[in-house]
């Protein structure tokens with residue numbers, strides 16, 4: 001039998017807290033005190049180290065707690081009866097946190113040093129990171145990554161006493177290069193101050209390393225500073241926390257983590273890894289084609305959605321999938337005896353389109369194929385595959401998605417009157433759109449997309465977008481001669497694109 005964890009010593013002392021004489025006790029993960037005179041005399045007050053304290057430093061006879069909690073706690077004023085009201089364990093108070101300071105003055109420096117050690121040990125036992133590598137994208141979103149880092153991230157990280165190395169990205173795929181070559185032994189986590197794109201680059205960089213198996217276990221963190229902040233919103237929302245930079249930073253400081261599914265997206269020898277979503281049809285068209293209206297600000301998406309709905313496109317094609325348990329009746333059965341009828345083929349040769357032969361090759365579809373494949377045939381208005389609930393701050397595209405269930409959530413719209421499409425958009429905010437009879441919502445272990453031409457066009461296909469990057473675009477036939485520029489997108493539009501999920505392969509800092 002394993003030895004029981006040694007219980008930390010209980011410390012008690014007569015102190016002054018924020019100037020008021022009090023009896024203080026440090027028990028487990030909590031500092032509690034009762035003022036012995038004046039306001040609040042005899043009333044117990046508490047400070048939870050895990051959910052309310054950024055850090056603590058000793059300054060002579062004083063212990064200075066940097067707090068991040070409800071305003072009353074931040075000033076050392078909240079009575080424990082209030083503190084306990086309606087709060088889950090480790091929940092972190094009323095979520096409207098503010099920075100504050102609680103100063104505990106001891107009678108002597110020895111006592112302060114002893115308490116300082118006790119608090120340091122307790123904070124360390126919470127598994128908080130000590131050294132972080134922080135990647136800042138100064139270019140994403142509203143170009144505010146740098147100022148978010150300086151003004152909102154750094155003060156909290158410093159108050160927590162975390163050592164860090166910061167590097168700004170200089171170009172596309174720079175974050176992938178950094179993650180590919182970083183000395184991971186020096187850090188307890190890699191943090192992205194960016195949109196989702198940089199986080200995805202980091203995952204791809206780690207999985208292309210020779211030591212990918214250990215590298216991908218390094219906890220990742222995301223602090224929203226992009227246009228698409230779906231991962232940050234998904235993590236905060238799952239914990240009941242409001243979307244904010246400081247809540248995202250505090251989640252990283254607390255060091256709680258959760259497993260995260262990684263999807264391998266494969267076409268022939270081209271392979272990359274996704275942690276958010278893949279979309280084909282309406283949503284991809286709106287997302288990508290509306291770029292030319294960027295000058296409109298965030299209204300561009302609504303505007304272009306309206307344009308596209310009025311001229312609704314439908315795409316031919318087929319999706320084949322291995323349904324998750326409970327979804328075996330979705331779609332039609334696929335003949336599977338020869339493999340020819342499905343066209344499902346695997347290339348797990350560890351040759352990533354000429355890149356060095358190392359890194360992760362993804363889970364086998366054949367393993368997934370132990371169960372029956374099913375299919376849905378187009379035309380499709382929209383195909384959405386999500387690994388996490390939110391596609392952006394205010395679009396809950398896959399409301400039942402879980403971080404590490406080993407499945408992708410599919411939301412597929414086939415035939416749908418255009419006014420109903422418009423209605424669905426308004427129900428995207430809270431995910432209610434999936435209850436529409438026009439939306440087929442189910443979970444899959446693996447899925448293959450066979451994208452076809454737009455209905456009514458003999459040459460135009462659609463756009464396939466994974467985690468905000470266009471991976472294939474059917475712009476019509478283009479003659480390519482030897483010496484031509486390499487194709488703009490990594491995959492071709494037309495041949496099958498396969499997705500398989502590796503359950504909980506990555507690790508991400510999470511409020512809960």
Ligand SMILES: Nc1ncnc2c1ncn2[C@@H]1O[C@H](COP(=O)(O)OP(=O)(O)OP(=O)(O)O)[C@@H](O)[C@H]1O
Nearest residue numbers: 140141169170172173194195196197198226227228
């Ligand atoms: N210095 C840079 N110059 C240009 N592009 C960059 C730079 N640094 C990073 N990028 C690229 O910016 C893209 C978007 O980054 P990020 O994830 O931060 O934001 P996003 O929300 O996904 O997108 P958006 O650019 O629409 O805000 C990524 O593909 C990344 O490679």
